[in-house]
Amino acid sequence: MTPQDREFARRAIQEGRLTVAQVTVLKDEVGRTGRPLADLARERGWLAPPAVTLESLAKKLPIFDIVQAASAALILVLLTLTVWWIVGRSRRDEQRDEDSLRRVMEAERLNQQVRHDYGLKVVEQREKGAQEALAKARTSMKAAEEKAVSAPDDPELYIRLVEASLGFNAYLDVHPEDAPVLTERARAWELRGIAERAIADLERACSLRPDLEPALRTRIETLRPRPPK
Numbered sequence: 505m506t507p508q509d510r511e512f513a514r515r516a517i518q519e520g521r522l523t524v525a526q527v528t529v530l531k532d533e534v535g536r537t538g539r540p541l542a543d544l545a546r547e548r549g550w551l552a553p554p555a556v557t558l559e560s561l562a563k564k565l566p567i568f569d570i571v572q573a574a575s576a577a578l579i580l581v582l583l584t585l586t587v588w589w590i591v592g593r594s595r596r597d598e599q600r601d602e603d604s605l606r607r608v609m610e611a612e613r614l615n616q617q618v619r620h621d622y623g624l625k626v627v628e629q630r631e632k633g634a635q636e637a638l639a640k641a642r643t644s645m646k647a648a649e650e651k652a653v654s655a656p657d658d659p660e661l662y663i664r665l666v667e668a669s670l671g672f673n674a675y676l677d678v679h680p681e682d683a684p685v686l687t688e689r690a691r692a693w694e695l696r697g698i699a700e701r702a703i704a705d706l707e708r709a710c711s712l713r714p715d716l717e718p719a720l721r722t723r724i725e726t727l728r729p730r731p732p733k
Contacts, residue, residue: 505534509541516551526550634678638685641671645692652695661695668692683713687720699727 505513513530516522522530522545530541530548537544545551648664655661672689676682686709693702706724710717 505531505541509534512540512542516545521551630678634675637671637674639671641668641675641692642688644668644671645688648692648695665692665696669696681712683709683716686712687716690723694727699729703727 509531513522513527517524517527526545527541530544533539533544534541542551546553644664644667648661648668651658651661651664669689669692672685672692675685676689679685686705690702690705690709693699693705703724706720706727710720710724
């Protein structure tokens with residue numbers, strides 16, 4: 505045996521890993537094969553395989569292979585960190601986009617609500633104004649009808665008729681297809697001597713309410729200028 509084999513055998517016996525008998529058998533086999541005593545003991549299962557250490561691994565692996573393995577491990581770590589950062593950033597971006605979208609949608613909802621409320625308010629105000637104008641027009645028209653009978657030359661008659669016309673105009677701006685009110689305004693035009701406007705309102709009322717045409721047609725014909733004989 506070589507000095508290394510004798511030293512290994514001595515330490516193995518002292519540490520209780522091999523018996524004297526086992527060493528004797530191994531010594532004979534070393535003489536026959538020339539192989540290291542430790543290798544033969546491990547092949548027979550008398551010794552456990554040596555623990556892998558960095559020092560032993562460095563002895564077995566070339567330095568280039570060690571550098572390659574370390575580089576691959578470093579790249580794997582960096583790749584893992586990069587993927588983790590990208591995923592985290594993507595989630596943050598998605599959350600920020602969702603928050604921004606919610607804010608935009610909420611702002612749009614509030615804007616629509618304000619416009620809706622404003623539109624309702626405008627409609628209510630216009631309707632209120634139209635009804636007030638119609639009430640005043642009818643009051644003026646009633647007074648004008650009375651004046652037309654009792655004092656047709658009274659200047660107040662003309663004033664009442666103008667007031668009535670203006671009131672009917674304001675109402676019909678909001679409700680242009682109200683046929684009965686068109687006939688009321690036609691009466692104001694008629695009393696003011698503006699026959700063409702009275703006829704236009706009556707014709708319009710007939711087109712909106714055909715059921716009114718029989719009664720209104722007589723008025724229209726009365727207002728039409730008659731050709732000279």
